[in-house]
Amino acid sequence: SRSLNLAVIPGDGIGQEVVTEGLKVLSAVLPQDVKLETKEYDFGARRYHATGETLTDADLDALKQHDAILLGAIGDPGVPSGVLERGFLLKLRFAFDHHVNLRPSKLLPGVATPLAGQPEIDFVVVREGTEGPYTGNGGTIRKGTEHEVATEVSVNTAYGVERVVRDAFVRAQARPRKKLALIHKNNVLTFAGHLWTNIFNKVAEEFPEVTTEYMHVDAATIYLVTQPERFDVIVTDNLFGDIITDLAAAVSGGIGVAASGNINPSGDFPSMFEPVHGSAPDIAGQGKADPTATVLSVALLLRHLGYDAEAARIDEAVSADLAERTGKPARSTSEIGDALAVRVAG
Amino acid sequence: SRSLNLAVIPGDGIGQEVVTEGLKVLSAVLPQDVKLETKEYDFGARRYHATGETLTDADLDALKQHDAILLGAIGDPGVPSGVLERGFLLKLRFAFDHHVNLRPSKLLPGVATPLAGQPEIDFVVVREGTEGPYTGNGGTIRKGTEHEVATEVSVNTAYGVERVVRDAFVRAQARPRKKLALIHKNNVLTFAGHLWTNIFNKVAEEFPEVTTEYMHVDAATIYLVTQPERFDVIVTDNLFGDIITDLAAAVSGGIGVAASGNINPSGDFPSMFEPVHGSAPDIAGQGKADPTATVLSVALLLRHLGYDAEAARIDEAVSADLAERTGKPARSTSEIGDALAVRVAG
Numbered sequence: 001s002r003s004l005n006l007a008v009i010p011g012d013g014i015g016q017e018v019v020t021e022g023l024k025v026l027s028a029v030l031p032q033d034v035k036l037e038t039k040e041y042d043f044g045a046r047r048y049h050a051t052g053e054t055l056t057d058a059d060l061d062a063l064k065q066h067d068a069i070l071l072g073a074i075g076d077p078g079v080p081s082g083v084l085e086r087g088f089l090l091k092l093r094f095a096f097d098h099h100v101n102l103r104p105s106k107l108l109p110g111v112a113t114p115l116a117g118q119p120e121i122d123f124v125v126v127r128e129g130t131e132g133p134y135t136g137n138g139g140t141i142r143k144g145t146e147h148e149v150a151t152e153v154s155v156n157t158a159y160g161v162e163r164v165v166r167d168a169f170v171r172a173q174a175r176p177r178k179k180l181a182l183i184h185k186n187n188v189l190t191f192a193g194h195l196w197t198n199i200f201n202k203v204a205e206e207f208p209e210v211t212t213e214y215m216h217v218d219a220a221t222i223y224l225v226t227q228p229e230r231f232d233v234i235v236t237d238n239l240f241g242d243i244i245t246d247l248a249a250a251v252s253g254g255i256g257v258a259a260s261g262n263i264n265p266s267g268d269f270p271s272m273f274e275p276v277h278g279s280a281p282d283i284a285g286q287g288k289a290d291p292t293a294t295v296l297s298v299a300l301l302l303r304h305l306g307y308d309a310e311a312a313r314i315d316e317a318v319s320a321d322l323a324e325r326t327g328k329p330a331r332s333t334s335e336i337g338d339a340l341a342v343r344v345a346g
Numbered sequence: 347s348r349s350l351n352l353a354v355i356p357g358d359g360i361g362q363e364v365v366t367e368g369l370k371v372l373s374a375v376l377p378q379d380v381k382l383e384t385k386e387y388d389f390g391a392r393r394y395h396a397t398g399e400t401l402t403d404a405d406l407d408a409l410k411q412h413d414a415i416l417l418g419a420i421g422d423p424g425v426p427s428g429v430l431e432r433g434f435l436l437k438l439r440f441a442f443d444h445h446v447n448l449r450p451s452k453l454l455p456g457v458a459t460p461l462a463g464q465p466e467i468d469f470v471v472v473r474e475g476t477e478g479p480y481t482g483n484g485g486t487i488r489k490g491t492e493h494e495v496a497t498e499v500s501v502n503t504a505y506g507v508e509r510v511v512r513d514a515f516v517r518a519q520a521r522p523r524k525k526l527a528l529i530h531k532n533n534v535l536t537f538a539g540h541l542w543t544n545i546f547n548k549v550a551e552e553f554p555e556v557t558t559e560y561m562h563v564d565a566a567t568i569y570l571v572t573q574p575e576r577f578d579v580i581v582t583d584n585l586f587g588d589i590i591t592d593l594a595a596a597v598s599g600g601i602g603v604a605a606s607g608n609i610n611p612s613g614d615f616p617s618m619f620e621p622v623h624g625s626a627p628d629i630a631g632q633g634k635a636d637p638t639a640t641v642l643s644v645a646l647l648l649r650h651l652g653y654d655a656e657a658a659r660i661d662e663a664v665s666a667d668l669a670e671r672t673g674k675p676a677r678s679t680s681e682i683g684d685a686l687a688v689r690v691a692g
């Protein structure tokens with residue numbers, strides 16, 4: 001019999017609530033013969049306040065034993081900005097070499113968008129996850145004085161860029177429209193821009209069926225609100241990917257339904273799946289959070305582990321649930337989770 | 347009698363067409379006693395192709411003699427990406443220390459927006475113009491090999507950040523709502539992020555009437571499409587400003603009406619005013635370009651030089667013109683310019 005050994009990190013704020021529903025749906029959709037084992041980890045603000053620790057070597061060793069990781073949300077207004085982000089979230093992405101940050105955007109029927117005219121949106125962003133301005137390179141001199149200088153260094157390697165570009169081409173090739181856009185700012189960031197552009201063009205030769213285009217990141221924000229239907233697969237740098245995936249989430253139904261995977265395609269380390277939204281401390285503990293983004297992240301997790309049919313059942317259940325929401329009273333976090341669990345089981 | 351000695355850089359693509367209309371409206375609005383002198387410079391792709399030059403020391407000396415600069419657009423698909431951007435546009439911003447890059451966003455009555463529900467949009471972005479990832483610091487090793495490493499260095503100084511933050515506070519203080527948002531990514535780019543945040547908080551103490559908030563750049567893209575009415579003045583870094591001002595232009599009527607100023611508030615060097623749009627080679631020479639963004643840039647130019655009443659007349663003329671467009675056949679570049687010239691003169 002098969003098994004799925006999952007690390008669960010509820011984290012802060014609404015994290016616990018949404019993860020509970022994610023696991024509920026996961027249990028409901030998994031085939032009978034798959035033994036689901038979960039182990040919960042207490043990472044996040046509570047542990048940081050109690051022990052000063054964010055993510056130790058021992059933690060990483062423990063997480064490494066799992067097939068995958070499901071994360072709720074990390075972040076708390078009581079912790080200085082950057083401590084949990086750099087000390088936990090980014091540390092984990094870097095330690096487990098999560099270089100493919102996968103963020104699908106699909107505007108489902110019945111879902112509200114801030115855009116007029118309900119455009120057709122169905123694309124996926126492949127965001128590089130281990131390089132760029134996210135490496136933590138840089139520093140500060142004369143801190144706190146009028147002569148302070150602070151630098152941030154974006155590091156881009158042929159190795160790191162090629163593997164994520166190749167991953168994006170493979171994904172584009174597998175989709176009906178077979179389109180791939182590179183988003184960068186190669187007219188200003190010429191060193192990194194030329195590396196990205198050259199590798200993109202080189203790898204493109206191996207995928208003659210894929211239609212490619214290049215777009216500056218500033219122009220891309222315009223197209224995301226005026227012609228979002230234009231996009232199929234996007235590949236981009238870590239920082240540009242951070243920015244445009246929040247915008248993409250906003251136009252395709254909001255961060256309440258935006259899922260993401262931090263993927264290590266080699267399988268050397270477990271991949272991590274999480275909703276794009278944060279810990280939302282203002283509504284935490286009130287049963288108000290929408291668990292849909294977490295449930296969709298569970299679908300990404302299942303697809304990553306080869307459970308394609310089960311992932312598809314979750315996607316369908318979410319579509320059906322969202323399509324029936326209009327005009328109905330708001331449901332609690334667990335009511336939405338229950339409804340989705342019933343749908344995937346039926 | 348007064349004089350206005352203007353450097354005019356039509357540039358590439360639609361640049362010449364829109365600048366012609368900008369000057370037409372400028373002539374029409376200027377008081378009789380102001381002697382307008384203009385000198386045209388042939389910078390851009392044509393000159394680069396002919397001579398290999400983008401902007402020489404002699405060019406800078408010549409430009410320095412003017413009260414201000416009006417630019418159409420620079421950029422051509424026949425020139426490698428980065429050559430004119432780094433060699434002309436950014437070189438000029440850096441040489442003339444254009445550290446306040448001013449980009450107002452106002453959704454005028456009758457103007458189409460991709461957002462549903464026609465929100466109230468009226469804010470201005472103060473983008474830093476001489477630091478951040480735009481400095482050209484960085485480099486490439488092992489170029490073209492599988493071991494290539496390319497870096498981009500964002501340089502941020504207390505001197506550079508404080509002056510632009512202070513400028514933004516002064517602008518916020520002068521507006522009815524008196525709100526200022528700092529946009530950065532201080533949870534990831536912690537070195538630069540802390541410098542920006544600390545200086546912002548320090549300068550805020552001198553402006554107790556200004557309501558401040560901090561927002562990550564990714565979250566800002568969400569608010570720009572879901573709650574754009576929330577913003578009054580925004581201050582941000584060079585790259586984040588580049589990205590969010592294109593998005594801001596898109597939601598508030600498109601780049602056809604987005605104006606900008608590259609300002610040196612000290613007056614040591616002339617400031618430069620230009621539409622946010624590019625050279626649009628696909629429609630160049632056909633009289634199809636909308637000169638409105640250039641005309642609004644002329645208004646920014648006039649306001650910068652103290653001609654507040656004349657600037658206001660242009661803004662009113664543009665509002666009136668836009669309000670009457672719906673349902674009418676499209677006009678040519680010069681027809682729009684003529685109409686605006688008539689309005690400001692009348």
Ligand SMILES: CC(C)[C@H](C(=O)O)[C@@H](O)C(=O)O
Nearest residue numbers: 085086089090242533534564
């Ligand atoms: C919280 C932060 C470190 C993170 C990022 O910038 O990657 C978040 O914005 C995201 O997109 O997952």
Ligand SMILES: CC(C)[C@H](C(=O)O)[C@@H](O)C(=O)O
Nearest residue numbers: 187188218431432435436588
């Ligand atoms: C053309 C380019 C150098 C420029 C920039 O990135 O600043 C443009 O996008 C702008 O916003 O003025």
